[in-house]
Amino acid sequence: MLTTALVVVVLTSHASDWQPAGLVAFLAVLAVASDAMAIETASMRLTGSFIAIVLAMVLLGPAPAVAIALLTVAVDVPRLKDRPSALIGNASTYAVFPLLGGLVARAFNLSAEDGLDQAVGVGVVFAGVFILNFLLIAVPHIWTDGRSLGTSFTKILVPLLPSEGLGCALTIAAAATYHAVGIPALVAVLIALFLFQVLTRALLLSQERAEQLEARSSQLASLQVGVLAALVQTLSLRDRMTARHSAAVARYARAIAEEVGCSKSDQELVHTAGLLHDIGKFAFPDRILLANRKLDDDDWKIVRTHPYQGARLVRRINGYGPVAEIILAHHERIDGRGYPRGLTGEQIPVLSRCISIADTYDVMTARDSYRDPVSQAEAIAELRRVSGAQLDGDLVEAFIRVLERSGLQFQHTTDADFERELDFEARVKGYALPQAA
Structure with missing residues (x-):
């Protein structure tokens, strides 16, 4: 899957995808920095780099989006060096969903659109790649661990919907503002992204604590x-x-x-x-x-x-x-x-x-x-x-x-x-x- 994605990236890459270079560099730094401050709980690891990757799909193209996504995977190398299969799995996932999202954004020419058409298009791409990303991660666990898709959906995906809705709104706003203001608008995105991660961290930690309290209460009652x-x-x-x-x-x-x-x-x-x-x-x-x-x-x-x-x-x-x-x-x-x-x-x-x-x-x-x-x-x-x-x-x-x-x-x-x-x-x-x- 990783090899196929990389081949398609090479075949579909255009020189114009990498312009302006400042935007490519900014989104790359934003994604990598956000991944370095990832939110980790007992059951999942989430970062705000997803917003930067979706912006790369919409504003640049599939090749830069995949490159930026794989850079964020590189941040995980020290953490997963003893688990090469997990590292390869992450790389495959982060090559596939940015590629497909970038190709869809290119097909609808979202980088040139503005107004309502762009907002709807960016929202659709964001939702689509979010679900695809979830499936690419969840399905292997169903195969190897016997975990059901329904359980993964209710325990992992559903609790994230409010925060991901906020992330989608931020992405739409950033794409719209970029057309009007340019790079300075993305500085605001950086601040918003930081607040987004703080709120998401609080949400997930609260959920983890509630689950721990319920488990402990059940254990106490059982005793x-x-x-x-x-x-x-x-x-x-x-x-x-x-x-x-x-x-x-x-x-x-x-x-x-x-x-x-x-x-x-x-x-x-x-x-x-x-x-x-x-x-x-x-x-x-x-x-x-x-x-x-x-x-x-x-x-x-x-x-x-x-x-x-x-x-x-x-x-x-x-x-x-x-x-x-x-x-x-x-x-x-x-x-x-x-x-x-x-x-x-x-x-x-x-x-x-x-x-x-x-x-x-x-x-x-x-x-x-x-x-x-x-x-x-x-x-x-x-x-x-x-x-x-x-x-x-x-x-x-x-x-x-x-x-x-x-x-x-x-x-x-x-x-x-x-x-x-x-x-x-x-x-x-x-x-x-x-x-x-």
Whole structure:
């Protein structure tokens, strides 16, 4: 490709292309100097030399444009000396697009045009060679790295469109002004080009920082959710029913919240709290957690600490304060006889009241509970019996409506129940993106 381009350059070069010599020299210096102060980020390297090269295509011809473009490639030799294939690839790209752009500009005689015709022509050439340059760079990466064209387009090309639009406007203005004023106008271009590069640098660095922040937020969220999930799963190794019970409570509590018109965010919040509501049992000794006897008063003092211990643990994770508040109150009672704070009625967060109902129901109906399961009808009768004293009466009736209408039940089939309710990837994304924003 490089060889073919150079042959065509020689065959199409005219002596007049190199006049005026001062313009050739100025654009060459402008391009090389701009390339020397290139904008580099983790994913790309951009310079303002593109404007000087397009001006050479329009105001001079294909041969000077290619020569100036290859001079800018020479600036890259020290950087790419250990990557000869990349250097040759750059040289090929910087020979092809200036050649084609210069030939198009010559065919439409843009160097002699003025006014609207020249502005449109320069804009078309700029846009065309910009897209061609992108394709010449992106397509080899698709072939060698397996990178998709769509990904390259959205990640690299689209973010540059605003700054390249500015570059196109500068090029059109410089070409128009050159006809009227000459070389002095290009001094203004030099200043404008410097500002263009500064603005583009700021744009790309801002994008890179946003991507880094999003990645770090996602990593942090993944760590946070992973730690909590691991704690529940570790707890389930000691008490096999814990993880499945937590998954069931999460599902039932979400259904109650949805039935009474809670927002989507509150439904997700109560679901998360349901998954983690018994995490405070992690601190229980085996004689309590695995007890097959009646607990004594000292044991019950320890049991009653698990909402507090769970809330304290969860609150340490960034962003989980609201979850901790729900966990802390999930064993409070409407009549004030609950624990750990003896809250009454409306003092108890509504989502904690949802979890209390879900917790009570699952303990009664689960096959792997510490007690023999009862039928759904018996469980509903018991919920109504303690309604208004232990549990919120309105929420109990809402849950019963869900059970009778949808037949909602949790089978407690395998430990994978917890994994499905956790939905790890979606949960990480959901907690990461708000933090990034």
